[in-house]
Amino acid sequence: MTHPPLRSYGRIKARTLKPRQAALLETLLPKLALPADGPIDLDALFSGAPGGARDVVLEIGFGGGEHLVAQASAHPGTGFIGVEPFLNGVASCLRHIEEAGVQNVRLHQGDARDLLARLPDARLNRVDILFPDPWPKQRHWKRRLIQRDVVWAFARVLKPGGEVRFATDWAHYAGWTMEMFHTEPQLRWLAERPVDWRRPWPGHAPTRYEEKRLGDIAPIFLRFERAKGA
Numbered sequence: 001m002t003h004p005p006l007r008s009y010g011r012i013k014a015r016t017l018k019p020r021q022a023a024l025l026e027t028l029l030p031k032l033a034l035p036a037d038g039p040i041d042l043d044a045l046f047s048g049a050p051g052g053a054r055d056v057v058l059e060i061g062f063g064g065g066e067h068l069v070a071q072a073s074a075h076p077g078t079g080f081i082g083v084e085p086f087l088n089g090v091a092s093c094l095r096h097i098e099e100a101g102v103q104n105v106r107l108h109q110g111d112a113r114d115l116l117a118r119l120p121d122a123r124l125n126r127v128d129i130l131f132p133d134p135w136p137k138q139r140h141w142k143r144r145l146i147q148r149d150v151v152w153a154f155a156r157v158l159k160p161g162g163e164v165r166f167a168t169d170w171a172h173y174a175g176w177t178m179e180m181f182h183t184e185p186q187l188r189w190l191a192e193r194p195v196d197w198r199r200p201w202p203g204h205a206p207t208r209y210e211e212k213r214l215g216d217i218a219p220i221f222l223r224f225e226r227a228k229g230a
């Protein structure tokens with residue numbers, strides 16, 4: 001997958017890490033980090049986790065990791081992979097992992113687009129993308145995470161019947177995402193009535209970004225299912 005370099009939408013300057021976070025980066029991250037390169041072997045990655053790699057969820061752009069760790073606590077038999085380029089976010093997530101005592105989270109500090117290319121075919125149960133950077137100006141749309149090749153990669157890595165969950169509070173990004181997913185025949189939008197996209201899916205807890213209400217619409221929640229028969 002070729003893509004433009006990763007640009008930071010929010011704060012560029014990192015906050016100084018607290019001593020505990022810095023220590024967790026040294027001690028805990030090496031135990032949970034994905035290999036730096038090469039194809040990802042999910043069975044090896046989750047070999048020490050309670051449910052192994054039978055069910056695996058990828059969360060892209062987990063921010064501070066609150067949602068990722070809450071999901072991992074609620075579903076201890078599922079393996080969760082979180083990818084986030086921002087070091088402070090990774091450090092914050094490590095703190096949540098330690099406090100919750102979860103065994104089923106693995107982390108990658110980097111770009112989801114590179115990670116997707118390293119994942120095996122048809123192995124993920126779900127991909128969560130919650131409030132991705134909106135890049136509202138037209139000249140920046142090409143920086144959005146959701147692009148045709150990324151949507152095709154979702155179709156490749158998801159199991160038949162697997163799901164992408166996408167939320168945004170920016171009207172243009174919502175329409176953009178619908179258009180991009182429309183180009184991938186293997187992914188079907190799971191909505192029959194407006195309430196299906198106006199209300200979050202069961203079990204959703206508002207994320208930190210969602211609570212800031214920075215967008216131009218109320219949050220919308222889109223679910224796309226990978227065709228079951230293919």
Ligand SMILES: C[S@@+](CC[C@H](N)C(=O)[O-])C[C@H]1O[C@@H](n2cnc3c(N)ncnc32)[C@H](O)[C@@H]1O
Nearest residue numbers: 061062063084086111112130131133207208209
């Ligand atoms: C607006 S924040 C939302 C964070 C969190 N999901 C929430 O709802 O609170 C978007 C996040 O996506 C991350 N991000 C941006 N581009 C990314 C990429 N290519 N791969 C993985 N994460 C990315 C950013 O660093 C940022 O933490």
